[in-house]
Amino acid sequence: MNTQKKIIKEFNVQPNFEEKHEFERIKNFFISYLNKFSYLRTLVLGVSGGQDSTLTGKICYEVIKEMKKKNNNLNYKFIALRLPYGKQMDEIDCKLAIKFINPDKVIKINIKSAVKASVFSLKKSGINITDHIKGNEKSRERMKVQYSVAGMTSGIVVGTCNAAESITGFFTKHGDSAVDLNPILHLNKRQVKKILIYLKCPKRLYSKIPTADLEDDRPGYPDEKSLGIKYDVIDDYLEGKIINLKMKNIIENLFEKTKHKRINQALINFFNKY
Ligand SMILES: Nc1ncnc2c1ncn2[C@@H]1O[C@H](COP(=O)(O)OP(=O)(O)OC[C@H]2O[C@@H]([n+]3cccc(C(=O)O)c3)[C@H](O)[C@@H]2O)[C@@H](O)[C@H]1O
Numbered sequence: 310m311n312t313q314k315k316i317i318k319e320f321n322v323q324p325n326f327e328e329k330h331e332f333e334r335i336k337n338f339f340i341s342y343l344n345k346f347s348y349l350r351t352l353v354l355g356v357s358g359g360q361d362s363t364l365t366g367k368i369c370y371e372v373i374k375e376m377k378k379k380n381n382n383l384n385y386k387f388i389a390l391r392l393p394y395g396k397q398m399d400e401i402d403c404k405l406a407i408k409f410i411n412p413d414k415v416i417k418i419n420i421k422s423a424v425k426a427s428v429f430s431l432k433k434s435g436i437n438i439t440d441h442i443k444g445n446e447k448s449r450e451r452m453k454v455q456y457s458v459a460g461m462t463s464g465i466v467v468g469t470c471n472a473a474e475s476i477t478g479f480f481t482k483h484g485d486s487a488v489d490l491n492p493i494l495h496l497n498k499r500q501v502k503k504i505l506i507y508l509k510c511p512k513r514l515y516s517k518i519p520t521a522d523l524e525d526d527r528p529g530y531p532d533e534k535s536l537g538i539k540y541d542v543i544d545d546y547l548e549g550k551i552i553n554l555k556m557k558n559i560i561e562n563l564f565e566k567t568k569h570k571r572i573n574q575a576l577i578n579f580f581n582k583y
Pocket residue numbers: 444445448474478479480481482483484485520521522523532535569570
């Protein structure tokens with residue numbers, strides 16, 4: 310089996326997916342997981358206003374709605390966390406995403422002072438971190454907040470990583486990838502968008518340019534510019550299409566180079582047997 314086929318198999322990407330069917334499949338897997346652990350009550354998710362957390366948020370909303378109804382228990386909750394670093398440049402999108410997702414509760418915590426304290430402590434010890442490394446600090450600070458909320462609410466932290474980000478290692482190790490459950494890890498980027506359209510998400514959100522938005526120096530910097538490759542190309546690759554050899558090599562080199570980052574992620578792939 311060649312590398313492309315191996316990756317597609319490992320990630321369980323479905324080239325012939327159908328939006329409604331896939332959404333229901335994800336929802337049902339999620340519900341059966343929660344039913345296995347009867348003490349769980351809460352889903353905790355960071356909502357940024359980007360495509361991945363908007364879709365994951367809508368999944369969480371539907372899962373919790375079903376859990377409340379099926380178990381006749383209104384104690385199930387979906388908590389959305391807004392975790393800006395200072396003032397969020399795409400605040401409007403984040404508010405729109407929250408409105409569309411409709412979580413039971415929204416908590417807003419500004420991570421700036423915590424990140425600054427960390428940067429300052431490192432500096433005092435002679436380690437002056439770059440803007441890039443500070444970006445990873447932001448991602449890990451968000452992870453910490455989510456785990457504190459989950460710990461206090463019998464909850465689990467829900468991840469938003471998709472297959473296109475995962476195979477290229479475009480996530481922070483022990484940051485946004487450090488989650489309890491990954492419901493969209495098997496979707497490529499265009500499948501995320503297709504399900505959002507099926508769910509009647511506002512166009513502004515599903516057509517938004519993907520950004521990690523972690524750098525002070527380059528707010529809203531597009532993922533595709535950081536990666537040096539278009540999501541469309543990564544998506545084609547994940548659907549088993551023949552792509553330009555140079556692009557194929559870039560993807561496979563990134564996959565190999567970032568293998569160490571996916572070690573924990575593999576365990577929590579929703580479609581792996583638990
Ligand atoms: N061979 C090896 N075996 C085991 N561990 C190895 C290793 N090489 C590095 N490492 C470890 O991994 C660390 C580097 O990984 P990491 O800390 O993740 O850092 P990094 O490689 O910088 O990866 C983060 C990248 O993902 C992007 N990102 C992050 C978060 C969210 C999003 C988004 O799309 O929203 C994107 C971010 O913009 C940045 O470009 C090293 O500092 C080292 O500790």
